[in-house]
Amino acid sequence: MPGKPSPVGSLPCRFVVCRDCCCGSPKVSGVDHARQTARLAEEAPVRVSDCLDVCDHANVIVVQPSSEGRAAGGRPAWFGLVNDSAATEDIAAWVRVGGPGVAALPDILELYAFTPPRRARSGPLTDAG
Template identity: 40%
Template sequence: MSRAKKTRRRPAPPPDACGLTVCHGCCCARDGYGRRDAEAVERLDRFRAAAAAVEGTVTVANCLGPCADADVVVVRPSALGRRDGGRPVWLCRVTDVEADLVIAWVEAGGPGAAPMPELLATKVFVPARRHREELEGH
């Protein structure tokens, strides 16, 4: 007789904590030679620290799709932000400059709770439907 495998569930984040999904796949977070980029790893650490400060989450994805536009980050709204109309915001070509803006936005509440920093508007894109569905768990 086999036993059901127990899975540990993380407690749900507070309703006002937004989250991030950060691509660290084949092209994102890589240097020109395909090796892990130290700056991207440091950005991920900064994202994790910012999310932890507001009790949010960071999910590292193997690939979020548009490899030509690496590095990709998705800012996910909190439960309250989603209730107020916030939706995930997909950002491409995220460097240290944009990372600072993403962190400030997360600290302010993220989509639906705080306005997106104006300079991030040039980085917003609409991903392929299959990537959106994978992220949202459909």
């Protein structure tokens, strides 16, 4: 089972990876998209999404907070231009220590963090499930 086990009744952090027209495609060269997704799945569940409508930030990874993080006020964290393994590792390490609402965002991840337009935020990532 991918990701770390969580206490009964709680949900772990989850990843959403964009894999459609730009993200996850040959348009973003030099990235092993399958390896990136597999690496993230080693830390937490991964959902592969169609276009998140922020193509100018390809490759996009969204970290949804755990139930503990959400209870503490954590909200989904959006990261763009995640086009190398070091950036993927930095995001995985942050999730490993708790992610949104639990652990402070490391300075290095500020380089990748962005606020998506309202139309992207109102999509499937706003649900709790």
